[in-house]
Amino acid sequence: MPIISRGIKWMFAASFLFALMNLCVKRLPHIPAIEIVFFRSVVTLLMSVWALRRASVPILGNNRKVLVLRGLFGAIALLLFFMLLQRIPLASAAVLHFIAPIFTALMAAVVLKERLLPLQFAFMLLSFAGILVMKSFDWRIGWLDVSMGVLSAFCAGCAYNCIRYLKGSEHPVVIVLYFPLVTVPLTIVWLFFDWVMPQGYDWLWLLAIGVLTQWAQVLMTKAYQAESAAKVAAASYIGIVYALGLGYVFFHETFTWQTLAGMLLVLAGVILNVVLTPALKKKQQKEVTS
Numbered sequence: 001m002p003i004i005s006r007g008i009k010w011m012f013a014a015s016f017l018f019a020l021m022n023l024c025v026k027r028l029p030h031i032p033a034i035e036i037v038f039f040r041s042v043v044t045l046l047m048s049v050w051a052l053r054r055a056s057v058p059i060l061g062n063n064r065k066v067l068v069l070r071g072l073f074g075a076i077a078l079l080l081f082f083m084l085l086q087r088i089p090l091a092s093a094a095v096l097h098f099i100a101p102i103f104t105a106l107m108a109a110v111v112l113k114e115r116l117l118p119l120q121f122a123f124m125l126l127s128f129a130g131i132l133v134m135k136s137f138d139w140r141i142g143w144l145d146v147s148m149g150v151l152s153a154f155c156a157g158c159a160y161n162c163i164r165y166l167k168g169s170e171h172p173v174v175i176v177l178y179f180p181l182v183t184v185p186l187t188i189v190w191l192f193f194d195w196v197m198p199q200g201y202d203w204l205w206l207l208a209i210g211v212l213t214q215w216a217q218v219l220m221t222k223a224y225q226a227e228s229a230a231k232v233a234a235a236s237y238i239g240i241v242y243a244l245g246l247g248y249v250f251f252h253e254t255f256t257w258q259t260l261a262g263m264l265l266v267l268a269g270v271i272l273n274v275v276l277t278p279a280l281k282k283k284q285q286k287e288v289t290s
Helices: 006-026 033-054 064-085 090-097 100-111 118-137 143-165 172-191 202-226 229-235 238-251 257-289
Strands: none
Touching: 006 064, 006 090, 006 202, 006 229, 006 238, 033 064, 033 172, 033 202, 064 090, 064 143, 064 172, 090 118, 090 143, 090 238, 090 257, 100 118, 100 143, 100 257, 118 143, 118 257, 143 202, 172 202, 202 229, 229 257
16 A cells, blocks of 8 residues: 555645645735636636537536536635735745635534534634734734635635535546636626736746646646545644745845744644544444444
8 A cells, every 4th residue: 555645745745846836826925816717717718618629518517506606706715825925935935825725624513513622722723823923923924924825824724625525527628627617707897997917038937837836726626525524634734844945045045943833833723623523433433332
């Protein structure tokens, strides 16, 4: 039996591609975030339609209401995250975005009727305490940035629950396709009022954002469909290591030990939540049935 399962390998690869995509976004501070989302969505739309036609898979899928919701939540989450990447250090933005599993668990309790344990709330408080530590010791992070990061993570958590709901009923690329199907019409209207013409290498960065995200989305979707959500979510936190490294190499971003401690608190709360919670639930279930 392999030490690292196929789903975890997919998530490691997806996280690396997402980190490269974040790097490309941060290289375009002069382009409005909503314009970057538009270009990314156009590339994703073209690649998704091509892949589905090649595989002879129906483009519009089966559960269209949930697919549209997945696209809408994903669009809001991405727009806020891109805006955040342009405002604060790469690793800080990544950490704020990585609290999405907290909202995934909360929304799963509401929508999917999954049970929350009292200890999960302690883990969640630990993560939010870490955010406060990050904010207190890093002048580059403001309350608006924190609010944007939390709202982005909330919408991402809602999108992940849609993916889980669609497990086994939709092709992974169909799930990815609904992001640009929702995003392109929404963003193209806004661009009439806020358009900056890309110049030179801007076009290459924009193309790279679209291509990297397309493959990352497919790998992430396959990972969530092949492995338990807890294991996949835990594996995704290797993205913080990527973000710290890329931010240091390309943007000379450094952090105080207090800020790094805040990041560790955030990650500790989230990882404890996604790793220990399933084991605790299984233990309680065995005690009830025995």
